[in-house]
Each structure stands twice: as C-alpha cells, then as structure tokens.
Amino acid sequence: MGYWKSKVLPKIKKVFEKNSTKKAAAAEATKSFDESKEEYNKAFExxxxxxxxxxxxxxxxxxxxxxxxxxxxxxxxLKKNSTEVQKFLEELVKIDFPGSKAASEASSKFGPALASGSVFFVFEKVSTFIVTEEKDVEAPPGVETKTEEETSSVVKEREIVVEEEKKKEKKEEEKPQVIETSDEKKVEEKPAETSAKGEEKPAEEAAAVVEQAEPPKP
Structure with a gap:
C-alpha cells in the first residue's frame, strides 16, 4: 500500500495533469485561431x-x-490518420494557404484531434476547390438530356421505317390476289361469250332452212 501511494499514484496524477494542461493549451490555441478566422477568410478570398x-x-x-x-x-x-493529416497541413503551409500554418503548429503540438477546430477550418476551405473540380468534370445535365432525346428520335425513326416496310409487304401480298381475281373474271366471261355466240349460230341456220323449205308463192 505504501509503494502504491509513494510510487504509482504520483505517476498517474502527473499523466492526468499533463493531459489537462495539454487540453487547456489546445483550447487556448483554438480560441486564438477562431479570433483570426476573419483574417484567414479575407486572405482566402x-x-x-x-x-x-x-x-x-x-x-x-x-x-x-x-x-x-x-x-x-x-x-x-483525425486520430487514426494523424501522421497523414500533419503531412497534408505541411504541404498547405508551403503554398501559404490561409490558416494552414497555425493549424499545422497546433496539430503538431497537441495532435490533430485536440486541434480539430483549426484543422477542420482549413479542410473546409480546401473542399471548396475539390467540389468545384468534381462538378466541372461531371457532364452537364443538358448533354444527358440531348443524348436521351437523340436516342428516342432514332428509335422513332426505326419504328416508322419498320411500319413502312410492313405496309409494303402487305401491298405486295394483296397485288397477286387482285390479279388472280381479274383473271378469273376474264376466264368466266369468255365461256359465257362463246356460249352466247354458239346459241346465235344455230338460230340463224334454222331460219335459213325454213326459208328454203317454204315453196315460192304464186
């Protein structure tokens, strides 16, 4: 018990005191950063x-x-990728990105998690460039609409062509039938004419015979 009080407990207290001091310093740095945000915003624009x-x-x-x-x-x-975050901030410091220097210093002293306020401010400003770039890369909505309209018009044209072909096929199928019916009528009419002529001839011959048979009148 004496060992615990004399050796272990003081060490635990020091750790807690150190953490609390670190948090207090980080909070102070964040406060100072917040006061300079207006200046950073102006420089950014x-x-x-x-x-x-x-x-x-x-x-x-x-x-x-x-x-x-x-x-x-x-x-x-931020906690999981503290090293990567620090490197990213340092790269931004090289191009004199507004707020990056203060954020980088706070991050290196207290860790990105405790300096999250200043780090996220810088990230937010960076994101405005990224969102703009991604929007520029994306195809404008008008292009998609035009493509859809062109596709639909092509489909309609194909449908019209198919319908016209079907109509042509139907007409071609109907033509032979019309010819056949007209031929049949001609065939039917010819025998009728022949029989009529045949009937006229015997009648004429009979009349001639009757004339010859009758004796001449005195």
Whole structure:
C-alpha cells in the first residue's frame, strides 16, 4: 500500500495533469485561431484563384483517407490518420494557404484531434476547390438530356421505317390476289361469250332452212 501511494499514484496524477494542461493549451490555441478566422477568410478570398491549381495538386497527391476527411471531416478520422493529416497541413503551409500554418503548429503540438477546430477550418476551405473540380468534370445535365432525346428520335425513326416496310409487304401480298381475281373474271366471261355466240349460230341456220323449205308463192 505504501509503494502504491509513494510510487504509482504520483505517476498517474502527473499523466492526468499533463493531459489537462495539454487540453487547456489546445483550447487556448483554438480560441486564438477562431479570433483570426476573419483574417484567414479575407486572405482566402483574395488568393482563391492563385491557390486553386496548387491545392488541387496537393489534394490529388494525398492518400484516400485524407481525401475522405476533406470531404467528410470526422474527429475519429483525425486520430487514426494523424501522421497523414500533419503531412497534408505541411504541404498547405508551403503554398501559404490561409490558416494552414497555425493549424499545422497546433496539430503538431497537441495532435490533430485536440486541434480539430483549426484543422477542420482549413479542410473546409480546401473542399471548396475539390467540389468545384468534381462538378466541372461531371457532364452537364443538358448533354444527358440531348443524348436521351437523340436516342428516342432514332428509335422513332426505326419504328416508322419498320411500319413502312410492313405496309409494303402487305401491298405486295394483296397485288397477286387482285390479279388472280381479274383473271378469273376474264376466264368466266369468255365461256359465257362463246356460249352466247354458239346459241346465235344455230338460230340463224334454222331460219335459213325454213326459208328454203317454204315453196315460192304464186
């Protein structure tokens, strides 16, 4: 029990005191950063055009974890990827990104999780460039609409062509039938004419015979 009080307990107290001191210092650094946010915002707007290309290059060269954190900042992600976060901040310091220097210093002293306020501020500014880039890469909605319209018009044209072909086929099928019926009528009419002529001839011959048979009148 004496050993516990004299040796172990003091060490535990020191750890807690150190942590509390560290948290207090981190909170103070965050407060100082918050007071300078207006200045950082102003500098960011002034240098926005100049920074865009450089920021995108740094972002593209970063790990997948950093890209995810920039898009969706989470404290758990800062703890897991503290080394990557620090490297990313240092790269931003090199291009004089507004707020990156203070955020990088706080992160290296207290860890990204305790300096999350300043780190997330910088990440938020970086994300504005990334979202813009992704939107530019995506095809505009008008292009998709045009493609759909073109596709539908092509389909309609094909349908019209198919319908016309079907109509032609039907007409071709109907033509032989019409010819056949007209031929049949001609065939039927010919025997009728022949029989009529045949009936006329015997009648004429009979009349001639009767005339010859009758004796001449005195």
């Amino acid at each position: 002034e240098k926005k055009t100049e920074l865009q290309t450089k920021v995108v290059e740094i972002y593209e060269a970063s790990s997948t974890e950093i890209k995810s954190l920039v898009k969706e900042p989470k404290e758990a992600g």
